[in-house]
Amino acid sequence: MRxxxxxxxxxxxxxxxxxxxxxxxxxxxxxxRFGLTRYQCNTVSGFLRRL
Structure with missing residues (x-):
């Protein structure tokens, strides 16, 4: 998760x-909802794919 x-x-x-x-x-x-940047959205997407 790091x-x-x-x-x-x-x-x-x-x-x-x-x-x-x-x-x-x-x-x-x-x-x-959280005012995330485009880069942070890539991070969210990657995190969700790994779940």
Whole structure:
């Protein structure tokens, strides 16, 4: 996980805000919600692929 510092926490925060254990979301929606940069979105995408 060292390539993705903060990603697990970011996703956990999102899920807590949704009050759900499962939720479909796109990387673009995460980008818009958290104001992420394009580079950070690549990181999110890579992290999710590895799950």
């Amino acid at each position: 390539k993705y510092p903060g990603m697990p926490e970011l996703l956990e925060q999102f899920m807590q805000e949704q009050d759900a254990e499962e939720h479909w979301i796109t990387v673009q929606e995460l980008r818009d």
